[in-house]
Amino acid sequence: MNKEELTPMRHSLAHIMATAVTKLWPEAKLGVGPVVENGFYYDIDIPGVAISEDDFKKIEKEMQAVINQNQPFEQSTKSIDDAIAWAKESEQPYKEELLNDLKRAGTTVAKDLSPEEMGTLAEGESQLDSVGFYTNRDFTDLCRGPHVEHTGQVGAFKLMRVAGAYWRGDEKNPQMQRLYGVAFKTKQELHDYLQMLEEAKKRDHRKLGKELDLFVFSDLVGSGLPLFTEKGTILREEIGKFTQELRERTGFTRVWTPVIAKTDLYKASGHWDKFGDELFLVKSQETSDEFVLRPMNCPHHVQIYTSKPRSYRDLPLKFMENAGDYRDEKTGELHGLSRVRSFTQDDSHAFVAQDQIKQVASDLVEAAHEMYSVFDMELKFRLSFRDDGEGYLGEQALWDKAQAQIEELAKENELDYYVEEGEAAFYGPKIDFMATDAIGRQWQVATVQLDFVQPERFGLEFINESGEAEQPVMIHCALLGSIERFLSVYIEHTAGKFPIWLAPEQIRIISVNQEAETLQMVDRIEALARNKGLRVYADNDNESVGKKIRNAEVAKVPYTIVVGEKEVANGIVTPRVRRDISVIDAHPELHYEQFVQTVANESISRIIKSSL
DSSP, rough: HHHHHHHHHHHHHHHHHHHHHHHHTTEEEEEOOOEEETTEEEEOOOOTTOOOOHHHHHHHHHHHHHHHHHOOOOEEEEHHHHHOOOOHHTHHHHHHHHHHHHHHHHHOOOOOOHHHTTTTTTTSSOOOOOEEEEETTTTEEEEEOOOOOOOGGGOOOEEEEEEEEEEHHHHHHHHEEEEEEESSSSSSHHHHHOOOOOHHHHOOOOHHHHHHTTTOOOOTTTOOOOOOOOOHHHHHHHHHHHHHHHHTTHHHHHOOOEEEEHHHHHHTHHHHHHHHOOOOOEEESSSEEEEEOOOOOHHHHHHHTTOOOOBGGGSSEEEEEEEEEOOOGHHHHHHHTBBSSEEEEEEEEEEEEEGGGGHHHHHHHHHHHHHHHHTTOEEEEEEEHHHHHHOOOOOOOHHHHHHHHHHHHHHHHHEEEEEEESSSSSSSSEEEEEEEEETTTTEEEEEEESHHHHHTTTTEEEEOTTTTTEEOEEEEOOOEEEHHHHHHHHHHTTTTTTTTTOOOOEEEEESOOHEEEEEEEEHHHHHHHHHHHHOOEEOSSSSSSSHHHHHHTTTTSEEEEEEEEHHHHHHHOOOOOGGGOSSSSSSOOOOHHHHHHHHHHHHHHHHHOOOO
């Protein structure tokens, strides 16, 4: 069942939940109740009552009673004045406020506007003379739909949580209670989803980050500014090397740019107008110049392009940089590594002629395929195009041309893609790479974006074969996106069980005793492993072997070897291989030199499974 089919069901459940709440608490005042991913919510204000999870059972019971009665959903319309009178008579002040705002906006059609859209209207944005309503028996709500025919057609649901939410998203307004639910067509689908949520809790990257000692946050440093430990830094650097290698193979060269720039740069690029409230402002104590901490890297790379005249012989010109960027995200939206204020993009910018677009973009798509194959994540592709909204830069003709080229490229590369309008960058359309993780969740990761706008705004040009000035096209690409955000996804995808090449600790050597010969053998193996470039730790603590093995398992180390009298005598070790990377139940006995060389080969090859 696709999203379009689920929407009427979930929208109907929002009304059914409001029906139940107003029966239990007749004094409840209703805000808006839209459909969201996997379910629905309703903003509710009950004077003197705080809904808690303890109330969920009785609300669900009332909802189920409404569902069992197969109450029809009946659509109707009212004039704007009659609708306001209805809101007053029903003692629903939030609905009354929305309707009064609509009345002030003007006079034509309202039934195509949802309450949540009404909540964001400004003077003159829409004009209407009537509004839509839906009624199920004794409950009537301001709504444009869609709904199912009757309450018995809403599938399986469960209330999940309640959270505070300011009316219309403004902290100056009253705080309401936002009651969330999830809904699916069948009980089995609901069961599967709830199981996935339980598994997601176990895999939460914030929890695993602490358990595996990967990253920390400090109040003195600031919220949204992660600090990576030794182990977390290995993850960052190994992944950063990987993305650099892949891009270098396609002809990208490394550049470096500063983390601050004058505000003039971002005004010229258009980012100031689009993202001005997300910028960290920096003032010079020496001059009157105003700076910003770099929020993205493309305008910087443009300045390298413009530093000297360019010819068609220079193109495609490809720059890449694993660059630190900063955005002043709202405190309430910060979340572990997935939403931070300091992040690192594996950013790439190619300056190309028109006839080079497909080849350069195809090379990047191929690189992304290789990357996510190594990460053991399946990819689908979203072609993110513009919609009819405002905020996009550039002429419509340029957008039409760029979007046609993007779709043609997707077809020629036989990508499994779909088109999503309204998801484009403000300067151009893009191909977003959607990766599916181990528990079935989909994440937007890599991206390839066409940009006709910034070359025009900065006056970029090159001299073509005819000796005439021509404007290049920019291709933006990030194979990971943000390293921090990718790590939040990847930690959860692997549940912290990193493949051999990426594991912060690849081998753990456990001594059976404190005998000099044993410790010397441990030192010998450790030195050899380090010389091969491996990350190894020797556990010579005076603890039981069983406890040391359990510690290695908790740390999710790929390989553990135990060194005792037998290993000292003949140099033969029997590796313990982490279960998820093991391909056989019993593992061979190997001379320690052969074992270390095998692991070194696996690390260099970035394999997922053990070859032992």
